[in-house]
Amino acid sequence: MDETDVLEHLPLRALHEELGGSFVPFAGWEMPVRYGPGVMAEHLWCREKAGLFDVSHMGQVMLPADAGEALEALLPMDVIGLQEGRQRYAFFTNAQGGLLDDLMIARHAEGLHLVVNAACAATDIAHLESHVPDVRVLSDRALLALQGPMAATVLERLVSGVAELRFMDVARLRWEGVDLWISRSGYTGEDGFEISLPVEGAEGFARALLRDEHVAPIGLGARDTLRLEAGLPLYGQDLGPEITPVEAGLTWAIQKVRRPGGARAGGYPGADVIAAQIEGGAPRKRIGLLPEGRAPMRAGTEVFAAEIGGKRVGVVTSGGFAPSLGAPVALALIEAGIADDAALWGEVRGRRLPVASMRPPFVAHRYHR
Amino acid sequence: MKFTEDHEWLNPDVEDGDVIVVGITEYAATQLGDVVFVELPEVETRVAKGDEIVVIESVKAASDIVAPIDGEIVEVNDALTDNPGLVNEDPLGAGWFFKIRVEDVGALDDFMTEDEYKDHTGN
Structure with a gap:
């Protein structure tokens, strides 16, 4: 096309x-x-x-029920252990430990139902077809x-x-x-x-x-x-091939069995990088920003640790106005060494505006657990 | 009331014939969507036609509003700072942006009439 x-x-x-x-x-x-x-x-x-x-x-893609092992070679999730009638958040990784796409995997009786991002669908399907038999595009x-x-x-x-x-x-x-x-x-x-x-x-x-x-x-x-x-990252903005899941705050989605010391640890692209970051930390981290005032801080806004001078410590990956809060919010990727409660500034149209940092979500999740 | 190709309206101030009130049209407000932030110029600033003097952000994106004419900013609508939604609620009234003092009010004749503006937007 x-x-x-x-x-x-x-x-x-x-x-x-x-x-x-x-x-x-x-x-x-x-x-x-x-x-x-x-x-x-x-x-x-x-x-x-x-x-x-x-x-x-x-x-939307359907994989055979026994494709779990092949799929685990492409992503750091426990697919084999995913029970019928359950769904799991997942992401494909590249050899550098970066994110290729995020997706949902659901286990039905007949197979594994995958839902992937539209922008990545063609490459995801090609990626699956080269590693997993009987990929059926729905x-x-x-x-x-x-x-x-x-x-x-x-x-x-x-x-x-x-x-x-x-x-x-x-x-x-x-x-x-x-x-x-x-x-x-x-x-x-x-x-x-x-x-x-x-x-x-x-x-x-x-x-x-x-x-x-x-x-x-x-x-x-x-x-x-x-x-x-809701603090949920969007592929192409908050997630991408240069960002690892540990940096993106997605370590929670890697089940214990696939982490260092687990029964099926590693075995996916970039596993060495990701394992090292799980154990020793990543160079960057994803945080939430609450700008003071009303000016939205859009994706690309540079973040500084000082009002004047100083070097850039990060960048906004998604930002805008939060209707439920009546205020701007942003997700940013910043240097891991910046303290959680550090004073930060976002540069908007040449002016550094103060922001408070926090751990997303900005509006509490209301999932039916 | 006169109109620009950038979807601004210009109206002589009722209190001072050399001053023109400027805002954006209903068409522009609808296209922008919910306005959430407006940054206005400083009063007493001299501006030239085409200068980007207002930043307006909707939920979706940021846009600039340009000075439609040479002149001096004599008043801005501070109410927009706390209530930017006025731009959507009443674009031709309470949602005005700034007042500009011009040398020659006759220059208003160069702008589009309402009928010409309607043709311009295809409405």
């Missing part, structure tokens, strides 16, 4: 137009960035009620997310049984004969669900959800502010 002029359309494109969506190009797809109410209102709606997101641009499935404190009540009315799922559980359920793969997860910090379903059943299901007065469609704009407030 020529990315400069050909954008892929979501299977529910017509529905998004009908709902008043405005579209922007994102990772080769034309995506609804907001609907009538705008980013701020959509964001707050999702935190208070239930928001419906179309994330069908993300790549281009005939859409992906919807229903997020927010009312998501469980709303979805349970249509799909009996989802309320019993806990965070990161997965189940195969049916709605009017449509085969739903439902996980209790998402990328907003709220309780909610991600629902993989055949493209032909997706519009009817989305309309059924939208008929509930508590559900509103939410665009890519609010998806970004929601995940930023």
Whole structure:
């Protein structure tokens, strides 16, 4: 595909137009960035009620049930030990210990269901195909997310049984004969669900959800502010091939069995680098910043440990306005030697503005554990 | 009221005929989305047409507002500092940005009329 002029359309494109969506190009797809109410209102709606997101641009792949061992050669997660009906956050690494993409792995009876970022999907699939047999790309499935404190009540009315799922559980359920793969997860910090379903059943299901007065469609704009407030890193901004999982604050996602001393330690690309950083520390760390005042600090804003002079100690990787806080927030990658409570400044349009550092999330997670 | 290609409106101040009030149009406010931060110029600054004198940030991105005409900034709308959402709520009224004293009010004739601006935005 020529990315400069050909954008892929979501299977529910017509529905998004009908709902008043405005579209922007994102990772080769034309995506609804907001609907009538705008980013701020959509964001707050999702935190208070239930928001419906179309994330069908993300790549979906099915691997054979016995592909765990082959997959563990590409990433530092315990895939073999992942139980049926459970999902796990994961990331592919490169030989330098950097991050190639982050993804979700769910174990169904028939195999491992992977969901990868749209921008990385083509390279991820090629990477998988060169290491894992029988990679099946699920281009005939859409992906919807229903997020927010009312998501469980709303979805349970249509799909009996989802309320019993806990965070990161997965189940195969049916709605009017449509085969739903439902996980209790998402990328907003709220309780909610991600629902993989055949493209032909997706519009009817989305309309059924939208008929509930508590559900509103939410665009890519609010998806970004929601995940930023929840302190969740975005691949391509907060995560990338030059950033290791230890630097990105993702060591928690590497299970003990794959860490130094574990039964299946190492054996993935960059394992030596990552193991050394787990034991001896990494040169940089990811922190949250709360700028004083209202000026947002966007990605690329340089961070200093002094108001005047001094060298740069880090850079903002994601930043903007947090609608739930009514204030700007940012994620930054800074030198590991900077103390957690150090006074820092972000340079915006040539002026150094004070920021407080903190450990994300900015808005507490409300997962149903 | 007159309009620029940069989606600003210009209106003579009711109290002083040499002073022009400047803001952005409803079209621009809608395109920007929710405004969350406005940085205004200092009063008594002399500006030239095209100078970037206001920073406006929406949830999505930062943009600049340029001086539509040569002159001196005589007043800024401080209310925007604490309540930048006024730009979305009332772009043609309470969401004004600054007042600029100009040499020649006749220069306003060079700007677009409302009908011409509507053609410009395709509305």
